[in-house]
Amino acid sequence: MNRSESWQVFRVLKRSRRQKKMLLYRKSFHTLYDPVVFLYAGVMAVILFFISLDWLKDFTPFFQTLEKRALMYLPFLPLAVWVRACMAAFKDSSLPFTSSELHLSLLPHSRRDILFYLYREKAGKTLLLAAVLLSSAGCLTPLSSAFILLFLIVYGVSLLFEVWIQWRLYSTPWYIKLVLAAAGGMVITAGYTAGSFLGLVIGTLVWAAAASSACFYYYEPSWGRIAERNDAKVWNLWLVNQVTNVAVKPPRRFTAAVQRRRSSWFYPKRLYDRIWLSHGKESYNYLISSLTAGVLIIVVVPLQVDWMIFLTVPLAAFIFVEVSTSIFHNFFKQPTVFRFIPVEDEQLALTYVKWMNPLLVIYGCAVMVIQGMLGFSLVSSCIQALAIACWTGYDLKGSVLEEMKKVNEESFYPASWNRLAGYVFTAAVMVYPPSVLLLIVFFLTRGGFRLNIRRKRTL
Amino acid sequence: MVLRVENCSVEIGGNPILQHVNLQAWPGEILALVGHNGAGKSTLMKTMIGMRGKLSGLIKIQQESMDDHLKNYKRLFSYIPEEPLLFSELTTRQHFDLYRRSYSIDEDIFAARVDRYMDAFEITDKKDDYPEALSKGMRQKVQTICALLPDVPVLFIDEPFMGLDVYAGQYLEEELIRRKEQGMTIILTTHQLDKVKALADTYVMLKNGSVSSSGPVESFERLERREHK
Known part of the structure; x- marks a missing residue:
């Protein structure tokens, strides 16, 4: 075996890898490489080249320096x-x-x-x-x-x-x-x-x-x-596995960092994180469409009638909480392993809330943007965005914990009136920012963020 | 003598795994490496194929020492690992072709062998499949065929019958005997003692990284009977 034969084998391997990667990417993106697209891209590149050539003449002194x-x-x-x-x-x-x-x-x-x-x-x-x-x-x-x-x-x-x-x-x-x-x-x-x-x-x-x-x-x-x-890097394993469900290599090879941390993934909390991330990906479309709807409600309606912001923001928050709770509920409709093994219910639910909370930032931003457009002051915008985010997070936590009780077929008092009061106070904050004090008092009297759902006493 | 291992010692992370191991194998001989889990069988095999570095000792196939020219040394054997080591980017057929190029196998011989083995191991319909589309048993079959393709003096096999179905296992057994009769030396490790008795001519028993006994397989049977008593 001389050196050139090794080179030939190496080239065969590389060529096969390139072909398989193309195959996987095509599968991933459900596209075929269309030569017409390349032709147009080439023509555009030539046009852009001449445009930029002309444009760059203005920068001659800069390039000399x-x-x-x-x-x-x-x-x-x-x-x-x-x-x-x-x-x-x-x-x-x-x-x-x-x-x-x-x-x-x-x-x-x-x-x-x-x-x-x-x-x-x-x-x-x-x-x-x-x-x-x-x-x-x-x-x-x-x-x-x-x-x-x-x-x-x-x-x-x-x-x-x-x-x-x-x-x-x-x-x-x-x-x-x-x-x-x-x-x-x-x-x-x-x-x-x-x-x-x-x-x-x-x-x-x-x-x-x-x-x-x-x-x-x-x-x-x-x-x-x-x-x-290098397997993970060369094959873009994460991307390919996500889209095609084809395991090119065993999943533990995604990154060495994951492997190093592998032992810690056995802790239940880590396990719950992975479960909710995976469930979140499955419910991606549902989640995105409801978030988009919420943002549109917050932004578009008040642009037409500005006082509607007092209604649209609590309404969007309510939609978000309901959608999130229903996504949580959907998880238990599937035949999952959690039906058969004991889990820490509250921890499982709270992990879900932890993953949903960052999405509230989107609503917060939408509120800030629309208030900016409507000419609200920065301080009141901040107070209102914070209040809406806090209330939504609080309500989401309560709703999810209630849903967990429902799944476990435990009896409890639904906090419907509390929720209604919370949304009324949130609307009040939107009308008059100092009303945030009402919301704070409400939080404190209801046990703050450490919400405990009262169980029904049974005889 | 085809294979010679002299005073071979291996350490992993400072712990001695093999200590002064000696063994020899002759043409047309099947030598079984036996021992309990952790005795050092797989480590010895990996050391002999150059997958694991040794601390000291000499390993030679024919006149080629592993230390002198590893590439020439590697041309003198093929290897069936316990876990198939397949290439993610190659289909079944491309695997065989890669082995043909690597071992410079004659085109006609190659084509005849591939057809025969694919038929015998019942993987003809899997020729265009990538490894991830194959079951573990199928992957093991592909790996086995790859190792059987070249004409090399020594064949190393780590747990050859693991993952193979009864028919494939039987065919492999027959093929090993056929190759042995053609003069190939086969070194195998297995926990299946009935296979050792049926296939092997000689055995080397490892215990805690050292050779505890060796000899013709008949003496292994006597040893086994004595231990039972």
């Missing part, structure tokens, strides 16, 4: 690129070494060769992209060809090392990356402050020597971890 300044800072570029690589090495391995490459290296193909192919591909692609972007900049702007070429050479050389540094540093302890990034930052700052070119060059060389030593001495790749992270 930019070139001079960029030339001044060009010596900083290599170190800046490498420091960026140190920071990126915390999260990304730079070379997309996936589990397939790992499996390939178990066959008669050297892992070193595979890494070299990946390096060549990554550096080549990035360099090509940089060349295209810079050439376009050269064509479109009055930047000189010499400057573009010089920039490309300096960036290209830096890039060749950057990919290597990032790959190696990814498998070194975190403090090595941190120290190198900090040291690089210090060299750049010192070079900038002192304004010494020679000092900067020496500092860059010393830094490069230190980084290379660290890359050699502390490099301990955990191939499994690298492959898992």
Whole structure:
């Protein structure tokens, strides 16, 4: 098996991956790539190119200054690129070494060769992209060809090392990356402050020597971890799995971070979070349409008749609470595992409320916007938005807990009159902001946010 | 001698997993690695195929040492892992093609073997399926066929009958015997002692990372009877 045969196998693998990804994306977006769209896009790009060419002529002096300044800072570029690589090495391995490459290296193909192919591909692609972007900049702007070429050479050389540094540093302890990034930052700052070119060059060389030593001495790749992270990245697993329900890889490989936190997901609260997130995604359309309806009620009606805001805001809040409660109720209509295992009811319900509460921000914003348009003062707008958000959150919590009782077939006193009073007070706040005191008193007398639903006494 | 392992020691996280393991296998021999869970069978196998680094020792297939030229060494064996290691981006048929390219298998031999194995393992209708569309047993069959395609002197198999249905298991058993008769050396680990007795010529028993006994499979049966008493 010579090197070229390994290269052929590597190419076959890459081609197959590209084809499958296309297949998955098509499946994901339910679209076919239409050549007509590409044709129109191409024509538009050409038109835009000529328009921008004409438009950019106005910026000639700016680009001339930019070139001079960029030339001044060009010596900083290599170190800046490498420091960026140190920071990126915390999260990304730079070379997309996936589990397939790992499996390939178990066959008669050297892992070193595979890494070299990946390096060549990554550096080549990035360099090509940089060349295209810079050439376009050269064509479109009055930047000189010499400057573009010089920039490309300096960036290209830096890039060749950057990919290597990032790959190696990814498998070194975190403090090595941190120290190198900090040291690089210090060299750049010192070079900038002192304004010494020679000092900067020496500092860059010393830094490069230190980084290379660290890359050699502390490099301990955990191939499994690298492959898992890259699987998630290369395949866009989250997106593909969400849309197609096709498990390209086991779900635990979404990200290594998730895997690290895996043990904590066994706590019931974490489990409830996941359940409600998943249920929320299922009810997405329902939720979005009701939110949109609420926002439209808040914004559109008062634009026609301004005093209607006193009615539309409590009405929108009521709709939100009812829809959220019905989504919560729908969950128990499905045949879920919760019918058979004991769960902490209140915790389950409160977790749902926790996930619904952030949506109130949308209503808050809508209220603020319409009040701004109607000329309300900022202070009263803030008080009213806060009051409506607080009341809606409070009512949602009460309604959801009531619904939980219904599901468990427990008897309780429905808080209908309390709810009505709450909405009346909210409307009052909309009419006259100091009425917020009424709402506060109401909260305090009803037990504040720690709502307890009174159980019916049974004999 | 085809396979030679001398004084092989392996550590994982500072803990010794294998200690001074020695074994030898000859052409046309089926050698079974046996032992309790955690005895080090799979670790030894992974070390022999270069999946896990060793602390010390020598591992050679024919005259090729693992330490000298790993790529040449890897051309001398194929491997069926306990859990199938398939490529997400390849269909069943593409897997076989990748193995053909990797082991430089002759086109005609390859085509005949693929047809025969796909028919025997009943996966002809799955040739264009990706791994995620296959059941665990089907994936195991694909992996098994991949490993059976090349003409290599040594075949390593980790729990070969796990996940295979009765017919596929039976066919694999027959195929292993056929390959053995053609001179292939087969190293297998299994917990199924009846398979060891039916297939293996020799055995190596591992206990706490060391070889506790070895020899012809008949002596293994005697050892087993003695332990029962």
